[in-house]
Amino acid sequence: MTAIDISGVTKRYGTELALDGLDLTVESGEIYGFLGPNGAGKSTTINLVLDFIRPTRGDVRVFDLDVRSDSLEIRNRTGILPEGATLYDRLTGRQHVEFAIESKAADDDPDELLERVGIADAAGKKAGGYSKGMAQRLMLATALVGEPDLLILDEPSTGLDPNGAREMREIIREENARGATIFFSSHVLGQVEAVCDRVGILRDGHLIAEDTIDGLRNSMPTQTRLRVTLDRIPDDSATALEAIESIDGVSSVEPEGRTLVVACEDRAKTTVLRRIEDHGVSVEDFETDDSSLEDLFVAYTSNSAGSAGVIQ
Amino acid sequence: MSAITVAKKDFRDAIRSRVLIGLTVLFALFTVGGAALASWLSELSDDASAQSTIELVLTLQAPAGFLVPIIALIVGYGAIAGERESGSLKFLLGLPHRRRDVVLGKVLGRTGVVAVSIFVGFTIGLLGLFAFVGSVSLTDYVAFTAVTILFGLVYVAIGVGLSAMTRSTTRAAVGALSVVILFKVLWGTAGTILLYVIEGAFLVESPPDWYLVYNAISPDAAYGSAIGAVLSRSDPTLASAYDISSLPLVAEPWFGFVILAIWAAVPIGLGLWRFDYVDL
Missing domain, CATH: 3.30.70.100 (Alpha-Beta Plaits)
Structure with a gap:
């Protein structure tokens, strides 16, 4: 079973080539670290998987479903932490999680999720007053709603202090132990190294290496x-x-x-x-x-x- | 229903906007002003008993016709472009909502917001009428409010439609402003010029059908027609301006509802179409 299957995907913005014939497969149940310097095309790839943008050429499938026509079913089984996403300033943390629960028709307890990401005490505060790190934690809480089969996390450690980044890694491990597939991107290797089963390195729109950490070391x-x-x-x-x-x-x-x-x-x-x-x-x-x-x-x-x- | 979930969330978010509170207060001032004017006029006519409550209710049509489009466009233009600009759209679309659910949910949610604004403004206007005049037919008042909310929906649809077609709130705002200028200024002027060009005069005794149709199909005219239809009155409709026995179908009061529906459906349709294939 594959969780994510990207085959022959090219994405062009005007004359700029962001991805050039990318092939990438994430197997069910693994933690896949998606590495690359800023501007390599990581977010473009993730946005394609999320159907926020459409490929110029090629095919993107999640759970063997088409990302465009089956976006609802994919969304119901996926938790997403997109890069550059912001919250609703006028809604509280709890309202955000409640909205995610209602959207996914799940039955989670919002306070439990907020507790898990470490912002239970800010649950009643409007998200407009949250720090970057708190916003990132809240976004993670909404991604965890409904025990998703797949978690897609774009630069999840953004805005987190080292302690927060460690807690994030712990949650990633727990979710994986529960059975979820994790696909996350980072430009900091240290965060990937500690948790990933497999790593893909993207540069200039190409996957230039894909292996286990040990495999990469040996190669x-x-x-x-x-x-x-x-x-x-x-x-x-x-x-x-x-x-x-x-x-x-x-x-x-x-x-x-x-x-x-x-x-x-x-x-x-x-x-x-x-x-x-x-x-x-x-x-x-x-x-x-x-x-x-x-x-x-x-x-x-x-x-x-x-x-x-x-x-x- | 995904669109309903989006609408509820959007309503909760947008109802807290300070701009909306300001606009609602302004609207309430207008309706109270309308009520005061109505009572003053009825005293002038020296025949207060002849003043039917419907006429009093209709004194609120002018402020509503003027302010509701503006409130609705202000509430609507940022609905999608604003979320695209800030990045919260990625949060929203990261949850199980299709793009069309977002567009429809936004139209519903923001219409709810405008409806609250209309409701508050009219309730205060109604209290003003009670205070100044003494009695008003509640049924007429409710019917009038309902049609005005429908009118608000049309302009919310135009605003959200514009918002779905661009990634910049500035462009959406320019679009919204152009819509205001189009229907408040250009439409009527263009009609008069056309009349002069085709008929050779600015004023004609019996206007040609095309002119009646032209003047009936703007959303603002359709609002007047629809009110005329529910209140069974001709005052707010175009036909009252001329002494005409048979109107073309399009200019019939009840047809105002059809025109309003078209004005709501077209921008929503264009917004859905454009927003569905675009890269976020």
């Missing part, structure tokens, strides 16, 4: 994070940074005072050190970390020459 050439401490900052530091970034196999370079943090493939390590010394500074110290997923993500999604080979 990468061994990544290293080099921390190189220099005796001083080179005079032509901008040129130096550029020179290092252009080395084949390097995906990112971050200066931190006299220390350079370089994410690169193992094979590029010596070249990096040599190139640094070409700029008239000496390396006082260097250490290497294991590849972190963050580097992996950067390698996948950055535009540097070094990552191009990785993607294939």
Whole structure:
């Protein structure tokens, strides 16, 4: 059983190509993390699944139903937290949840749901006075109405503090344990890594990788994070940074005072050190970390020459 | 019923708008003013007993005919474009509602809001009539209120229809303003000019049928016809302006209801059609 099936979907806005022949499948019962930098086409994809926009070409199906003609049945079985959605300023939190319950013909207790997302004490307050984080929690409460088979969450951690983001992940896990399929997007890898069964990475309207977290890690050439401490900052530091970034196999370079943090493939390590010394500074110290997923993500999604080979 | 759920929620939301409260107060002032004027006129005529209650009720038609379209358009124009602009439409459509449920629900919900405004305004007007004049036929009053609410529905439909056709509230507002100018200013002027061009005179003794039809098909004229039909009076209708024995069908008072229905259905239909395929 597939929960979401996107096949050959192209979406064009005027001359701009937002999605280019996207294929993506979310299996029933899994937690699928949809990753990509801002502007990669994540929200476009989700808006297509929600039938907020229509594809230029291709086919989008949810529960093997057509998103357009069967939108009511899909909605009845789906909880949605859309990106950029706002609430009704003049209605209270409880009224929002009651409206969702009535709309879905469900029999949930609004206060229980508000309690679950941690805003029970603001239930009687108008949503216009809610903070961003509270609004996000309220939206989540409405998404949970009626024990949906599928939860579609677009950047669910927006506006949440680390504690709130953790609670969000807990709810995602609980819902999945109950049997719900979860499809959620993020541009922050840390949130996806912790809960996802599978991850898809979108860049420039293409799915450039799709695998389990471990699978992704294994598919990468061994990544290293080099921390190189220099005796001083080179005079032509901008040129130096550029020179290092252009080395084949390097995906990112971050200066931190006299220390350079370089994410690169193992094979590029010596070249990096040599190139640094070409700029008239000496390396006082260097250490290497294991590849972190963050580097992996950067390698996948950055535009540097070094990552191009990785993607294939 | 999904549209009803949307309508109820929308009513609860929109009824709390401060603008609406302001407009309702203004409307009440107009109706009280109308009542005061009516009592003053009846004293002038020095024959207060001859003043039928229907005539008094009709003194409220002018303020209603003027303000109800404005209130309804103000209440309606932001209904969908505003939600699109703010993003709450994504919340609404994320729940099991089709786009057409949203359009129809908005028309119903906002009509409810306008109906409350009319009801409050007329109730205060009625109290004014009681105070100034003494007695008024309640049946006539209720019939008059009902037709006025129908009139409000027509303009809500026009406002919501415009709102469904654009993603910008500014454009919807410009559209609403154009509708006001069209029916309050341009329609009549254009008719007079047409009359001059075709008949060669601004005033004719017995106007041609096309002119009667033309003058009967604006929503404002249809409102007058419909009131004339329910109150069995000719005063508010077009026919009263001329001494004509047989009117073309379209200009018959009862036909006002048909015209009102068309004016409600066309903008809703266009809004539904456009809103259904557009990218949000």
